[in-house]
Amino acid sequence: MGERLVAIGGDGIQAQVKLQTLNRKDFMRRFAKSCTLVAAAALIVPTILFADDTNFHNAPDSAQKMKNPYQGSSAAAQAGKTVYARNCLSCHGKAGKGTGNVPSLVDGKLTSVASGEVFWFITKGDKDNGMPSWAQLPAKERWQVVTYVQTSLPLAGSQQGSRVAPADTNTSKLQAPPPKPPFTDFRYEEPGQVRKITVNDLPQPYATHSAENAPQVVARPENAWPIAPPGFKVGLYAAGLDNPRTLITAPNGDIFLAESEPGDIRVFRGMTSEGKPELSSIFAGGLKRPYGIAFYPPGPDPRWVYIGTTMELLRFPYHNGDVKASGGPEDIADLPGPGGHWTRAVAFSKDGKELFVADGSGSNVDDPDTHPDEKNRADILVCDPTNCHLSVYASGIRNAGGGIAVDPETGELWCSVNERDALGDNLVPDYITHVQEGGFYGWPWWYMGGHQDPRHAGKHPELKDKVIVPDVLLQPHNASLELTFYEGGQLPAEYKGDIFASEHGSWNKAVRAGYEVIRVPLHQNGDASGEYEDFVTGFVLPDGNAWGRPVGITVAPDGSLLVSDDGSNSIWRVSYTGK
Ligand code: HEC
Known part of the structure; x- marks a missing residue:
């Protein structure tokens, strides 16, 4: 039984697209077909911005070449699970499905990305878009978690029958002082x-x-x-x-x-x-x-x-x-x-x-x-x-x-x-x-x-x-x-x-x-x-x-x-x- 989408986002956003980007041709075709560009002038962007870029989150080519030292190691994936539970689960969810504008890690995209690029991305993070940098984690743990999210996590997600996850409440937050009006919770x-x-x-x-x-x-x-x-x-x-x-x-x-x-x-x-x-x-x-x-x-x-x-x-x-x-x-x-x-x-x-x-x-x-x-x-x-x-x-x-x-x-x-x-x-x-x-x-x-x-x-x-x-x-x-x-x-x-x-x-x-x-x-x-x-x-x-x-x-x-x-x-x- 497939798991239902627990986390079609809080606000309806899911996996980010920056990487599966439209190349210039697709972009032009799509808009030529369906949109009268009202502000045509504003939309003419220098050609360079449309450069075909298939790298994951614009990772440099050098990232693609980095090899995962633990490729295929189930022990590393197991260790990565612990790293994930400690650092990633709170946002990406136990099943890796994300929520709000936290993307799913199990929608199939990651499995076709070079491990080096995922490693590069989690190291750097994307602070403006809510993904922390994990540079402070030892490189070994970063590779372990990469191994886990690319191999075991997608499997774990599809095998998990119930959409009901165990309680995951940080009770200290509930003891937070009352909100200051007009804000509330x-x-x-x-x-x-x-x-x-x-x-x-x-x-x-x-x-x-x-x-x-x-x-x-x-x-x-x-x-x-x-x-x-x-x-x-x-x-x-x-x-x-x-x-x-x-x-x-x-x-x-x-x-x-x-x-x-x-x-x-x-x-x-x-x-x-x-x-x-x-x-x-x-x-x-x-x-x-x-x-x-x-x-x-x-x-x-x-x-x-x-x-x-x-x-x-x-x-x-x-x-x-x-x-x-x-x-x-x-x-x-x-x-x-x-x-x-x-x-x-x-x-x-x-x-x-x-x-x-x-x-x-x-x-x-x-x-x-x-x-x-x-x-x-x-x-x-x-x-x-x-x-x-x-x-x-x-x-x-x-x-x-x-x-x-x-x-x-x-x-x-x-x-x-x-x-x-x-x-x-x-x-x-x-x-x-x-x-x-x-x-x-x-x-x-x-x-x-x-x-x-x-x-x-x-x-x-x-x-x-x-x-x-x-x-x-x-x-x-x-x-x-x-x-x-x-x-x-x-x-x-x-x-x-x-x-x-x-x-x-x-x-x-x-x-x-x-x-x-x-x-x-x-x-x-x-x-x-x-x-x-x-x-x-x-x-x-x-x-x-x-x-x-x-x-x-x-x-x-x-x-x-x-x-x-x-x-x-x-x-x-x-x-x-x-x-
Ligand atoms: C504070 C919440 C948060 C935590 C904790 C977090 N992430 Fe993220 N993550 C995000 C957000 C938000 C994005 C989307 C960022 C963007 O739009 O560029 C993201 C994006 C990603 C992506 C890119 C996915 C894609 O398809 O584009 C990967 C891979 C990823 N996170 C892995 C991890 C790993 C591994 C950890 C733990 C070490 C982790 N994240 C912890 C919020 C978080």
Whole structure:
């Protein structure tokens, strides 16, 4: 039994790509095909930057020639396992699958890399992207761990049947002093608690060190259950799913779910008196990491369902009531990728004239000026839904691939964004904001208005005043994913029009934050005030281990909220009873 993807990232990023880079030809072909380059001039980069470079993390040729003195030694691999457990496991995970923007070491890439290059890379590290240098480890131990990650670890991972890892809690972190408001962590999250972070609250970069605190997701203990505000009830709508991610309600009330890792789009229909689906069917399968789902044209009678996969925007013919695709898929556009953030959220404008696709960055903070594989990433792209030539709608948005949505009342596009890592516990806030056409949101040179990222000091001073401060700053490292506008009829009137969003949860924070559903009040006028509210919590146990991780969220036809959770592989139903 293959292990499920425990760690499709906290913020949806996986193996970095710098190395499997596009060469110049691929790059040009890809963009010539699918993108109208809005800022063509800015994208013309000197030829030298496109030099074919197949070396691992740009390792020098000399690295490739270094021979592993322990090549093939099982004793060395065994010793390497201990080195790994002591130094690497906290980030890359026991099974080596990574999480957040920590890449998987078992996705097959390392096995084809020269040992000398892996040795070179772990010696040097990549501090700006969160990988420490291991130069202080004796060379012998570095070679041992290289042997382990290249040989035994991939095997161990594939043989491990259960996705539930043993508890891995650093209890000293739980004894950490209480967080200083407006920042918080899971210990203080509480349904109904209102929070507001402003730019004046931001600490300096590196005020705290960059934490390594990826969750080992544990099985949900019998006595653990999501917690909602008074008057609400949480039920289990569906369980036993396989990597449930985006949720969306079709115009006829069917519920569509992306099970990204197996590559399925699943549809649920109806609700029994026990609050379970009456029918569950695979609408389409065999896709490569499907995530975003949207029906076209908007309104009661769609003809197509559009699906964002990592590299391609697809569509299937659709008529109300279909539980299996009648044809397709049709390739609508190629999307920039594949490395790093892999989720592609999609949405249509209210009038159906525009199709939006969010494409997250390939890395934590690589500079697109010198990393051609970042071009047209960290953007929201737009095109005509039936003749799709993508152009940039808004830029500098590190990763909105987890969630974009159009406010059904105002028609404004909104996004839910994972900001960058490795600047400390309380930088940089994730955010939810309405999106201005042509707007620039800072990544990677700036953040939250005119705050320069220290890793890009001195760069692009001309952009400083152009950086938009988002509407609602969330806890840093929350990994904010799908968002939805509440237009249902079940919750009290004060919730009407508000945003609900799923926060997958942090890895780059000493004490976890996120792992909750939040509410962003829009005050019945479509405007956010910067406030958000903890809404559904309880996915982290008092000992710090997480059992649940919210990803998708949608409003069911009866007005309850459905929340997908790829920690416990289930869908929760949050309904209002008033009691
Ligand atoms: C603090 C968290 C952290 C620790 C601890 C850590 N890593 Fe990493 N590692 C990362 C991150 C983040 C990256 C991605 C860096 C980048 O984008 O360049 C990475 C990248 C790598 C890569 C490159 C993978 C690829 O496909 O590009 C290898 C190999 C690697 N780490 C091995 C190790 C080994 C071996 C250890 C232990 C000696 C270790 N790491 C410890 C965070 C960590």
